[in-house]
Amino acid sequence: MKIFKRILIVLFIAIILVVFFNYPKLNILSGYSAKNTASSVFVANRTLEFTDKTDNNFSPVNLASDEIDTNKKVATSSAFGLLTRKAIYRKGLGTVLTLTKKDETATYLSPKRIQPDNITPYPYGNAAQKDTIFTNVDYTKLNETVASVFGKNKSRAVVVIYKDQIIAEKYAEGFNKDSKILGWSMTKSIMSTVFGVMQHQNKLKITDKAPIDSWQNDERKNITIHNLLQMNSGLEWDENYDEISDATTMLFLERDMTKMQENKPLTGKINASWNYSSGTSNLLSGIVRSQFATHQEYLDYWYADLIDKIGMNSMVLEADLAGNYVASSYAWATPRDWGKFGLLYLHNGNWNGQQIFAKDWVKYVSTPTPTSNGTYGAQFWLNAEGQMKDVPKNMFFADGYQGQRVYVLPDQDLVIVRMALSWMEENKFLKGVLAAIEH
Structure with missing residues (x-):
């Protein structure tokens, strides 16, 4: 006993x-x-x-x-x-x-939105597109390739856009063209684009030193906005989602997510220590906030000058408790609207005749960050070293957790959206899409 x-x-x-x-x-x-x-x-x-x-x-x-x-x-x-x-x-x-x-029960401000254009055909509006049949597209092969990435735990949506036309589109059970899907870290690419828009409007220069007051008495004062956009600041950060880390603490326990990276010390060399950091993306969201006199202006700007301006009307940027957009992780939109984002880059910042950001911004975001081994630009991922061996090296893409991706292939006049549940089969999938289009 x-x-x-x-x-x-x-x-x-x-x-x-x-x-x-x-x-x-x-x-x-x-x-x-x-x-x-x-x-x-x-x-x-x-x-x-x-x-x-x-x-x-x-x-x-x-x-x-x-x-x-x-x-x-x-x-x-x-x-x-x-x-x-x-x-x-x-x-x-x-x-x-x-x-x-x-x-x-706290009060809060919310962004003002622009009314959707439901008359103009896709992609410049939300009405049905004017279909074009391309003689150089093998639609049977293309649809077979798209279908191959569906099934248990594979994909929720795929949209293939060629010469501004959706030439293939498929959704998993329970999803359709109106389903908002979380882009996770593709939100970082949205945030980066906001900087491109602001620079085009002469609101800031990315070569400027980061406007962070708490850094002015130490070496961190030499970090530029450019260094932050390339995640090459040398700041300490632990991006680990399996443990209690900087990333998980920020996303699940912080009131103001723009501050956590700010408080980290330098552990590497500025412009020579690439380190993927969601904290940096949220710090950049805070820098955007610092450029406006009021919080309402900050909330409105992302939509009025970028998101709603290109008709991504389904998008919802989620904010932290302090009211700052969580630029690291939380943008929701339909796959078709994610496709519009890719088309903006495919057209070098020009949207239906209006220049949203400068043409050279595309080159900037797709230029490899020092010490990233050719994999990373300015909040975009790259194929510069041919990591996907059957895909053009100048392809670049927004990338989110589990394989949310918007691929931009400039030479092929192609944007491919895949909202996935795993990163599997990416090279094979893209190779198949390319093979179905004769160039």
Whole structure:
């Protein structure tokens, strides 16, 4: 009997220790589930059941239990009943994890939006496109290639745009052309483009030193906006999503996500220490904010001068509790609207006759960052070293978690959008699309 009691005591202590050491991870687990549930239901208009089945169905997130309040537009997630997180919907700003009870009733500003153009055909409006049949396109081969990346845990959407025409389009069950899909880190490319627009409008120069007051008394004062855009500042950052890291702490526990990278020391050399950092992207969002006298101007600018201007009317940029756009991770839009973003770059910043950013901005974002081994430009990914061996080296792309991608192929007059669930088969898929179009 004594032995049995001792075993129970040991087991009890073991359970307490497991909970103690994993409690911080439960915060991230339930936080991810609450945030993802809220956005999926209230931004993308999916059901809770569909969300749990298709978005929160992977380990360890599937261990959390989720609930929604459709009237208050709140999602709550609990990890084993030990830790509960709540995410709320704010009109125009998407959803955000709360940190205190007051966050649920706080007032906030929201961006003003431009009315969609539902008369002009796609891509310059949202009406049905004027279809063109290209004699140099093997549509059978193209559709077979597109179909090959669908199936269990492969893709949610593919849109292939050639010479401004959608020549192939396919969606997984439960999705269609009006479905908003999270771009994850493709949001970084949106943010980078905002800098291109601002520079074109002479609002700033990316060669300027970063306007960060707290850096002015140490070596960080020499970091330029350019260094930040290339993620080559030399600042410390841990981009690890499997542990409690800088990235997970920022996304799930910070009120103002623009500040975390600001407070990091230099651990490398400026312009010679490439380090992928979501914190840097959010710091850049904060720099955009610093260029405007009011927060309302900051909120409106991203839409009025870029997103709505090119008809990406479905896009929702989500903001943190401080009201800053989470430029690292949280932009939602339909695959067709993501395609418009690619077309803006394909046309060197010109949108239906209006120059949104300078032509040389395309060259800038697609120029390899020093020490990135030819893989990274200015918040865009590159194929400069032929990592995808069957794809042109001048292809560049926006890239998000699990394989959300907008590929721009300038020489082929081609934009390919793939909203994936894995990074698998990318070279083979792109090779197949290219093979179906005779150049």
